[in-house]
Amino acid sequence: MATIRYESVSKRFGETVALRDFSLDAGEGEFLVLVGPSGSGKTTALRILAGLEALTDGHVYIGDTVVDRVPPGRRDIAMVFQDYGLYPQMTVFGNMAFGLRMRKVPKDEIVRRVNDAARILDLEQLLERRPRQLSGGQRQRVALGRALVRQPQAFLMDEPLSNLDAKLRVQTRGEIRRLQAHTGVTTVYVTHDQVEAMTMGDRIAVMNHAVLEQVGTPSEVYESPRNVFVGGFIGSPAMTFGTYATERGNGSVVLRSGATSLTVSASDAIPSEVIVGVRPEHTRLWGDREDLIGPVQGRVELVEALGRESLISVATDGGAQFIIQAEGLVQAHIDDVVTFGVRRGHIHLFDPETTEAIGRI
């Protein structure tokens, strides 16, 4: 087990910047998730850590060692690839044993370790099969097993669940998390799926456009997004945004967008214009009698009845968009006018110039 540290790492491919001044730590035994849309630089960051990509600037540490120029095979890391990268001509046993053979681990030790991993991953019956005779989920477990037997300093995982169907993905998510907790191996996990990030990571690092936007525990990132991008990317259904003008009254501030106005109490200085972000679960129908700010009226654009709850997308006269989360199945139709409010303390304000968070009221 080792710590991992990126120190101001940059990567350029010709003119394209794939990673810009990237600094990040993972503690011993930590499960760190890099999450972001495609092209955000998360895979590049992982590949640099693996040694599959050379960095342009900065340093990468595994433990106390600078590994910038250490070849992948000597970094003592194991990686799980998106398409698994299993050796097609080798059996499951051969696939798992290959890394150990290359490291000249004694034969009986190899057999012991592969059998242990096979038992944990429920692969014992499949050891003599070849990858093409396995289902997607089984291949995935072989890929995990290949990493596991190595007993490395760190696991690197590059979207390992993206080739599985939805049900298997949820199941394997739990399995990987359990495995990691069991072995205590420091893990860096790359995904574009924010649900995966939220459910698996001890901490998550949100990336966009080659830049690290925010690092924190899932709840930190969810509750206090540092900017508009993080607010919109983390959480499903996504936070809704609108640009509002602010008017200061006595002890309170009115946020106004067309006919919509929200009166909030605020003592801090607020710029004359703000971006307001609200999560669906904090947007409620007015009748719910919670401590709501409003009322706001909006026209229904879409109703998604999910059973346990319904999501109602509305647009106000001023053009602001909201998604209302309502309990159970709600009778609402497109073009109905509904009245709703936002829970006090859950309105996120962002600076329209920088898109950075100003605060939450």
Next chain:
Amino acid sequence: MTTRRDVIVNYVILGFFTISALYPIVAIVLVALQDPSQPVTGFAIPSHPELHNFVRAWDIGHFSQFLRSSALVAIAVVAVSSVLSIVAGYAFGTFRFRGDTALFYLLLLGLIMPYEAVIVPLYFDFRSLGLTDTYWALILPQIGFSLPFGIFWMRAFFLSVPRSLIEAARIDGASTFATLWRVLLPFGWPAVLTMVVITFMWTWNEFLLPLVMISQESHQTAPLGLAFFQYKYTTDIPGVAAASVIIAAPIMLIYIVLQRHFIRGMLSGAVKG
């Protein structure tokens, strides 16, 4: 949906191409069975099949000697050029290095250039080195001539290999050579065997190079044996036909043994190359 009509059309088309491929082969074999004293008139079933032509052709064409030369040259060329093609194709297909594209295009030039154009200067070069009338004069140029294709072919194979496979091997601690030998080649055999068959066939059938480079009978290759059936005023047609069958036999044999891999190699090259 494949309808009955589709099936019939398919068989008609396939049948046409099968016949056009087989016709010359069957014709040659039939001619080889004709009585040499009878005048040969095109495609004809021999009335008294005559296996004696093959025995005659074997002696007249010096094939016990020439086939041995051919085998020696072909095996040497195929062995060396395959190894070089694999390692060079591996480099072009999986590494990035300075000037790789330029170098690759330079190699492609060798694929485009008609080699008849270089044979005369090549003769003078080899003569000044004192290498004419040796096996070197056949082996060295043919290694050179087969490399552009071999490298091109193997590069296409290595490009078609999933990148993650090579990267997984690197992370597993395999050296560059171990990655090639233990991870990539074991499932690249169809591609390699296809290249081997094609290179072998080209080398085996080569006529012009031995004609120019070799004057001693001891070093001549099998295709040159065909010249012995050409007399001043006549040609021994059944003899030539029998000799052709003898020359073609080893290639046919190799192809039949390897055909399953050959087809697989051709397809993987065609789809992913």
